[in-house]
Amino acid sequence: MNVLAMTEFEAVLDAGDVVHLWQKAPSRTALSEVSVVSGGGEPVRLLGAHSDDFTRSVFEAPAAGTYRFGWQEPATTVSLAYSFSPSRVAKEGIRLLRTTAKNRASEARYKLHFQPPFGWMNDPNGLCQIGDTSHLFYQHYPHSLRWNTMHWGHAVSDNLVDWIDQPIFLEPRAELLADNGLTGGAFSGSAIPHEAGGVRVFYTDREDGREPSQEWQITTVSQDMLSAGPSTPVITDRPSIPNFGKDIRDPYVFRGPDGLWKMLVAGADDRAGLVLLYETKAADAADGWTFVDVLHREPLPRSIPAECPGLIALDGEGEGLYALVFGLIGYRDEGTRRRNLSYAIVGRFDGRTFEPVLRREIDFGTDCYAIQAFQHVDGPVGIAWAANWTDVFKDRDFHSAMTFPRRFVWQDGALLMPPVESVKELRTGIAAEALATAGSVPLEGGLGEIEIELARPGSPFALDFVHADHGISLVYDGQTLELVFDPPGNRVVPRYLTPTSTLRTVRVFVDVGLIEIYVDGGLQCATKRMDSDAPIEAVELKGDSGAVQVARLWKLRPIRKGLG
Template sequence: MDTRTYMEDNLKVIATELPVNAILHFWLKAISPDQPGSVSLRNSDGKFGEVQAVNAEEHSFRIYQIFGGGEVECVYDPAMTSLSVAYWFTPHDVLETGITVLHTNPANEAPDLPHGYHFRPPFGWMNDPNGFGRFGGRPHLFYQHYSHGRIWNNMHWGHAVSADYLRWRHLPVFLFPSEAVTVRPDMRGGAFSGSAIALPNGPGIRVFFTEKIAERTPEQEIQMTATSGDLFSAGAAEVLLGERPDGEGLTPDFRDPYVFRGPDGLWKMLLGSQSDQGGVILLYETEDGTAATGWRYCGKLFVETQYRTTALECPCLLPLDGDARNPATRWALIYGLMNGEDKDTGRRNLTMVDVGWFDGRHFAKEFGRELDFGTDNYAFQAFVDGDTPVGIGWIGNWADTGPAIDFPSAMSLPRTLKIEDGALLTPPIQAAESLRGRMLDRTRLAAGQSVALPHGAVEILFDLAEPGAHFRLELEHPETRLALVQTDEGIEILHDNGKPGPRYLGKGARGSRFRVFLDYGSIEVFVDHGRHAATKRISGFEPIRAVKLQTDAGMLQRATLWEMRL
């Protein structure tokens, strides 16, 4: 169904063909506080409806249902009304068809990136993945979202659904900040990160999230819950935990509820905070089979003292190599080190993963490592899909982004987690191979020649004759000097944009098989089937234009380059 936008007597007209029972979502605001902003709805018979907003500080959300369908025109005066976003959908098939975006503006429109294959929102800002799971037979991804610009502001939850974790359909915005927060774009809070579970007594989901209101006392951050029977719209949210546990010396940080089944069959909840001992993960549990009530504090599951964080964020705990009820099953505890720093390399906000055993109350660590030495795989959230642990992270890092920086929001490639020969592997999901299109090269890269790229979306696969063999993969970018190298120190992403920065070094890593995924604004590296991984965001939307691989004589066995596409 085509959409046309044009001007008519100083009015902007958005004309589209709508099916029966379409629902329109608008975000609009008044240009002046003296006169409301409005969008009129008209068809061949004339005007039949209107939505208005009196707020001149922030866009207000409005809904209109079109029962009859047919050609509809949305009309407004740009001198009096700012329209940020408009989209439509039909409730009976939205999970199969998604939303249709009618309007964005230069501040929030999605970039046009030919063949880009990482998940991006249809408009606006995105950060942490939330509520990642399989519901109603499909993978769902919720995420931190602000609709009206590509810069962080008061948080909503965006939403998408997929069949394969790679090709996503955008769904209506799922969670909204409280009305007290949405009246102005002042970055006071909103619906922060959380998780989701399937409703145990029928179809639908229950979501858990942190509500933040910066000036609220005594608790800026509290835990909320809401349910959805139709899998795309949330009911009214209710308070789940209204205060931090007493006597633990916690800062006001109290956020990111992750809910999962423990080995004892009870629902468990992890929350991130900071204590006088260090960054901390708190453990709660409930005997309520619906997870809606009865949550009690069990204690500190984990305290991190090495990196001097301001808080641990986005904790996640899941079984790796067996049934959760089996005491021998190992679990992965994943968490972000908010403002923590690795002094040797200068990298900040690392994401860590510890592997060990969880008995329902205590976690016994066997070993641990960085999840991703490139640092730009933050807020990683995972769950067990059938018998396969699957996770996804935000390609971003609060060390080099924030409320004043506009950059391309994207999620990492989904990854599996598994134990092999006593090591944790985090390779991309097997379906990532379905993104390969035309083979671009299998001889020139191996011969040390430069290979031009047709666009910014490619995969490079190469094998070395010996683990740890030195190489340099040059990545020609118009704004940033980029390379991937292996030296005696380890594997490193060299990133030089003319400013002092950290070293993205996997110290001591010695790899022989490399998969390198290039996309607009990012590089992801998987070494030896995910034994090591690195993700680095690249500023802006300019693609890498050419690649060149250099190795010691006789050390390169093969190199292949694919064009990627969704």
């Protein structure tokens, strides 16, 4: 016989403040219940749904005061609660009231990069700029640090560096939450400004085993930028392509050069990963979507789907060109043993066909997946998940972050992907002006930005990182730049390297749990996640000091989250 125990928390709320609380009962045959009490007033009962998963209850404070939320365990479990002021949340963010050991964010890791305030995160979604505010949505499961039924999280920024957490934006269909036997959720997608304000969102809904297609494309509108409204299917069937696989996913919607709304979705046939093109003549992009053609075929030795496609117009020297981006889930590079690689192909797009001009790998460190690009006021920018599916295991928690936002710059016939200029706002001072002759230099808080400029392009060097759990070095022999990564245990480690005989500059950002490397202004990039709460303690630059023109270490501040 279970003995019921009262659990509670208090929240100081202003009149009109809203609390989102997720609760569930031990089984879907029972109902959970949370009571809300303020002063001597009558309790308000918040009843959960018949569900195998946590479901959201909403409480709005009728007056300013202290409110006590209580429930009896194990008859009711509460995974998450936060409060916010609807009129101020864009500037102030949400205020966490309750998390658990299962979904609590790491306090040790990712001081410089965006991580969710709770739960699991993967692909960035719906990147867009509305007014002066950039919006980052992302694949999210709020109640544990493991993949599960997908939601959309949300954060906003006015500088692409400091992020303010917003309420959970999009939830999966109720039937997916109600039954643990069903696998699916609200998967990756994109967003465009809505003509009446807010955004129109497109995403992949999924339910394994559904016929005729387990994945289909959905649209919904948010007027208040806090939550999504009712959803409508826009593409429910697979295209008539011979031997087309079961995957059709990740709608990316943008305005084409012919003025029509275009949508990219990804999948595969039996010989290639595919990026498909759809279009509509509807001014609001709400319906009328028709299949145009295969925009890109990625020949592969077996059926491997493309994922997270995007097509972004370049500016400056790249005016008239577009960058097509996509990932290959399940792909393995036999030469380096790296998996799930991502590519960018620059080409010409007339609204219906794509003519490639240049191809590059997005990140030779591979922990930069599912990059999504959008048109920022300062030019095209992309953000990626700073992780790789090859490191995800069903029985282990997985803390992850997003990469720094990266610019798409066409320069001298090459696509550069440097970090946005606003990362310089993280600098607080110089820790070492002459790193090349300073020996081992400690990193304050495990954070730092290293700038190296060689006096003679192609001069060899080694940059060693002192870490308690991992062996890490960036080694350049004049022909190849390699991030040598030696984690604990006996796991076979891929080789993270790129050929370059003319290397001139390197910029390295060191975070707790993550390193980002930008070579020659973003001509090559590498991102590596470290599964450790331990910081990098020090760095040491080795090589011919006469070949180094600049070797500077910057102190960096943690990003501001705006979380109450």
